[in-house]
Structure formats: structure tokens, C-alpha cells
Amino acid sequence: MDIKQYMKEVGQRARKASRAMAKADTAAKNQALLFIATAIRREADALRAANQLDLEAARAGGLAPALLDRLTLSDKAIATMAEGLEQIVALPDPIGEISNMKYRPTGIQVGQMRVPLGVIGIIYEARPNVTVDAAGLCIKSGNATILRGGSEAIHCNQALAKLVNEGLAAAGLPADAVQIVATTDRAAVGELITMPQYVDVIVPRGGKGLIERLMREATVPMIKHLDGICHVYIDDKADLKKALDICFNAKCHRYGTCNTMETLLVARSVAAAVLPELAKLYATKEVELRGDDEARAILQGYPHLASATEEDWSTEYLAAILSVKIVGSLDEAIDHINTYSSQHTDAIVTEDYTRAMRFLREVDSASVMINASTRFADGFEYGLGAEIGISNDKLHARGPVGLDGLTSLKYVVFGHGEVRV
């Protein structure tokens, strides 16, 4: 197989399909999504059989148990995929919306129309549910998509893609609007991320290693985040009860998510009051606390205590580990965050209005929170209805990215024969 030629053809088909998708009406897009949801439920046995082939190959290849778990298409996962599509049907169609329409002194009316981006490339690891979620979001937003899932899930992904293509065709939409890359050759990814003439944006979903590799080589723009080094700052005007609740939740609700707190900053004047109470909570989960000198002095006797090194301030543990630093002021907290944060999500706990407002304005992260757990940084929690990914970049989309992040605004002008003088 000539990968370069194959990917070029995939790209050309996607570009062509994107034109038809851009003008597809809401009813057709919803009809396709409902068809796919029904088909997923009806073909559950066949999907599990395809998944079984992937699982057998993965076991034979010695895939780690955690990854095998992600690869497994359970009954619940199948039901969730179908429900996810129905939720996307229920979202308003973003395409065609015209906003800010106003008359100009010349007589023309100027506004902006929301339009699809065109072709979205999605690169993800061995999680079959991403195939359906991503396809659903791209269909609803009038885009064509090229999906490149982890090679371990190839059988399952192709079985799902077949249902997606049937759904598109049943609704009178081009089946090529959703294409699964049919080869597990890694060179296909290299092509996908370097063909801006066919692909408008890449959304990588995976670990830091995958995304760093893509960043080095991609010439197509990406909507991505590398990691989540999230902070909570307990101000000396914090409500102690709120601080305890938020800091326990932000660290212990789930360890492996990008919006989990990795560093706790505590105002010096309240550290002796708040840290021992917090340590009691963390002790129940055996959370390792890596403190600076001052924090360790206060936490003496905590059974899982360690020293924080410079490296800890920029480490995403994704584990039951938390770095802890004592700071002298709000300014010091903001400086630390703007230096070490991955600009994902950072929170302050305070009852002081002026400090809360300063934190909100001055912390340069995609999500900035007052008196809430960082775990809320999520498309569903924010009310986007669905999430294609999270962006730590500032251009185009920042924070959780929903349907709107897969669209652009073009200017539209309504005239009556006006010319420029």
C-alpha cells in the first residue's frame, strides 16, 4: 500500500464530502445521527465480536491491563455511545446562525455567519467510543472527518465506521464525511498532519507523548492540550470548610484526569490551621504530600510526606501525589501559577472580593475558578452539551471545546447595490 497516495485520496474524498456537509440541513444531520444510534444498539453483538478480535490480538501482544480495559467495549459502553449520539441530536445546530447583523452608514448590513471548519482530523488511542463521539460531533457541526484511532482497536473501529457510513447514506449525506484510516501504519498519521490542503484542523486525543510527537511534525493547526498542571490557592481569607472540600475533591475525585489538582498553594498565615486538617483527609486516601520546607514543618508526622524539588512544580502526577507550597501573598501565588501552570485550570479559595477578582483577571489559564473544584473544567459541566477536547492554547478555542469549536465565523454582507466611495 502506498500510504502517501492512499492518504491523499482520503483527503480529497474528505474535502469533497465537506462541501456537501456544509450545506446539509439540520434534519438530515440529525437523521443520520439517530440512524447510527439505532444501528449501534441493534448491532451490539457484531460490535462485541469485532472488539473481541481486537482484545485477543492485544492480549497476545501483551497490552497492559489498563489499556485492555480502555479497549474493551462493554454493554455499558455500547449504550453510552448510542445515548451520546442522541444527546448530540438534542443540541442546537450551530451552523448558519447569523449574529451581530447591523446597518453601516454606507447602507450595507454586516454580520457573521457560523460555518463549519471543513475537514477535522482526529487522532486518538485505543478507545472505540471516541470513534462514535467524534464522528457525531463532526456530523452535527457540518464537518467531514478523518478518524485515526489506535491500531489496537482497528476491527472495532471499522465495524463502527460501517454503521456511521450507513447512517450518513440513509440520510442522503456523503458516506465519505466520516472516514476511518484503513491502515495501522504509523506513516498515515505523518501524512494526515501534514496535508493542510485537505485537513483544516487536527484534534489529538491522547497522552502527552502522542501530542508532543504530533506538535513537532504537524503543519495542520491543532486543538490540543499537553497536560494539566492545575493549582488551588488557599487564600488567608478562605472559608476553611470550603477549602477542605475543594482541595480534597480537586485531588482525590479522580487522579488520572487533566483537571485534577497537582499543586496546592497555601497562604502562610493560615497554613498551620488548614494543612493539618487537609492532611487528615488526604491520609484516608494515602496521598503523598511533597512539601516545601515550610509545608513539611507543619505536616511533620504525616505518614506520606516527601520533599518537593523544583521539578515537582511542573509535574503532572496523574496519581495520589500532591506538591504543596506556602506562599506569602496573592501576588506570589499568581506568579507561581503563571510560571508553572500548564494554563489548564487554576482556582482560588477566598471570601475576599478584591482578591478573587484579581485572581480571576490575572491568572492566565483556560479556566480560572473562585471557590470551586478544578474538576469542574469539563464540557458537560460547563453546559457545552458535548466535548471534542480541551485546548490550552489561546488561539481559536480555549478550555473545553464543544460544537462551536469545530466552526468558524464568516462575514456576511447584505447590500442593495452599494459601492465604496
Next chain:
Amino acid sequence: MDIKQYMKEVGQRARKASRAMAKADTAAKNQALLFIATAIRREADALRAANQLDLEAARAGGLAPALLDRLTLSDKAIATMAEGLEQIVALPDPIGEISNMKYRPTGIQVGQMRVPLGVIGIIYEARPNVTVDAAGLCIKSGNATILRGGSEAIHCNQALAKLVNEGLAAAGLPADAVQIVATTDRAAVGELITMPQYVDVIVPRGGKGLIERLMREATVPMIKHLDGICHVYIDDKADLKKALDICFNAKCHRYGTCNTMETLLVARSVAAAVLPELAKLYATKEVELRGDDEARAILQGYPHLASATEEDWSTEYLAAILSVKIVGSLDEAIDHINTYSSQHTDAIVTEDYTRAMRFLREVDSASVMINASTRFADGFEYGLGAEIGISNDKLHARGPVGLDGLTSLKYVVFGHGEVRV
């Protein structure tokens, strides 16, 4: 001079200054802008003297007359720069605006706050006015900026930069918020576009050659347009009078601008009626018409008639030349535009509602117009108040880019101690 080290230091100073600019209040930013406007008027003689040095060097170096003209800082240019700054003062400050604030079922309130991008790199040719325009827009939008103007204007740009830095300092803002690259060595540009750790976005302002070169090498994202291959389609339901006015204006109002029409598409059934009338207008300006076979048959006898080749459909003439094609339907017109347009600005002339709406939705360009001259595609005409550039890309900003294009939206969450369950 070690260019790499120098640019690194420029970048570090800009990054540091950007933090102070992000929290600067509206009054301080406006104060700086007004100080600079006043200083420009007061120091007009000194600015002309600096410009004189540039002009002498340029003449000695044999710069083309058109470029010498652009380089010249006339009394009018000086007045316009000062007025431009006062217009920016009058614009609302985009920074800090919070929108879409709403309660979620969990109790948190979620919205979005408009924030600066950070550091903007501007690369432009020998036009001193861009120095002041760009600095003004970046200051108002709370960004730091690194300006790299054409080497021919270095004396004038440094004299302007001195006034800008004084204005920033007088308002209590960091002078480093606007830095002019102090070397004319081209290697400085290579550094500027490959230091994403210090520069968030590059706005290149210049010809296609400059921008193509930057695109090949840049790792910092760009807000840019390569060229403007703009179309007008005269539908067979067009009002003839409007068609004549619009097509004459779109081609002849100014030849060298990116929103000038380069290709005219005419519906077959009205071509014999409309083209000879249009030719009478174009004849007054000696516009060369490059027609396809059918167009040439109708235009027989026009004194400046030539054959259009395949290459003409994707050529931006920037001159008194127009390619003309006869099409059989709206679909053919849209197909031609979506194939050959540079996605800058395209217009339809029609009285037919359904066709107008189809054109509006299906033409995939930054500006799509009904019954108006393509020359309206401009930040001032659209009411943006000012324009940092035009984007033909779909990500982040599309079409004329004003202050908002130099900003991003971060999510803000107001909580009351909520945790995720």
C-alpha cells in the same frame, strides 16, 4: 551582535511586559495612547528628519519609486497616525468583558472573560505608519508587541518607538510592551517566528512573497492572508444597474487592494445584455478583459481583450486586468468560486432570494456579499473601528481582524464551595 541571544532577550522582556499589560486598566492604556498622539504631533520635525535619513539611504540604494512613496512620512501621514491613536482611544476596551455567565445545575456559575493573547509579533514592510497603528492596537488590547518593520524605515521606526515607549512609561506601563527589533539583520525575523515560548501570534503585513516565506518557517501561529482573488457573480436574476455599479466599483475603485475583484462570473442568459454595457465602463479605465471563449465572442471589438488561460482563474492581478467567465448556473458559479477563490471576499448580484441565500451559505470565503462591492471587505467599513490585518484562515479570526482578534476567551467559574460528585 548575537541575533539569537538578542531576540531571546527581546522575547523575554515582551513576555514579562505582557503580564503587566494584561492587568493594566483602561485609563492607563488610553493615557499612553493619547500621550503618544500628542508626542507625534509635537515631534513632527524630528520624525521627518529621521524619515529623511531613511529616504536618502533608500534613494542611494535604488529603491523603486512606489516603495519610496510608501516610505515617505508626509505631514498628512503624521496627522493620520495621531488621529488613528485617538480613534483607538475611543474604542471600548475589549479586555475583562465577561459574557454568557450562567448558573449550572451544580450551583457553579460559568462564563467567559475576554483576555489578551499575550505577545504579538508584527512583521511589515517599509511603512512607518504601521508601527504606530500596530502599537496602538496592541496597547489597547492589553498585549505586548514586538515590531519588525522593513529595514528601509529603521530610523523613522526607532524615532516613533521612542515616543511610544515614553508614552507607555508616562502612563505607568512597561516601556517594553512595545519593542522595535533594533537590527535590520533578516535572521531576526527567523528567530521571531520560531519562538512560541515568547510570541503567541505573528501578524505579517506585506506582499505574498513575504508571507509565503514566513509560512514555510514559522512555528508561531499566524493571522494572515496570502492574496485576494475575489469574485463577483452576476446572476441571471440580477438588477442590471446594480450589476454595473458593483462590478465597476469592485474592479476600478482601487487596483492594488486585496478586496478588489479579479474574476467576473456572468450567467449565460444575461451575458449578452450585461457584458457590452460593462465593457463601456471598463473601457474608460482601459481595463484589460481576459475572457473565456464565450465571453470573448460577446466582447468582440473591445480594445483591450485577451484570452483567459487556466492560470488566470487563480491570479491576483492587482492591476487593471479582469478575467471573465460565462457560467451556466448558480451551482457552476459556486463551484468555480470554491475552487479558485482565495477565500477572501466573493459577491453575488441577484434579486432572487433563494439564490442569494444559497450563495451566502455555500460560498466558503471570509466575506460573502449580496448586492455589494467586494471593496467593502475592510475593518473600518465593517465597523470594527480599526484593523490589524485580514485573515483568510478559518481558525481564530476570519476576515478583517480588529481588537477582538488580538484577544482570547478564558472560562471563569464563580463557585460557593462546590465540588464535583
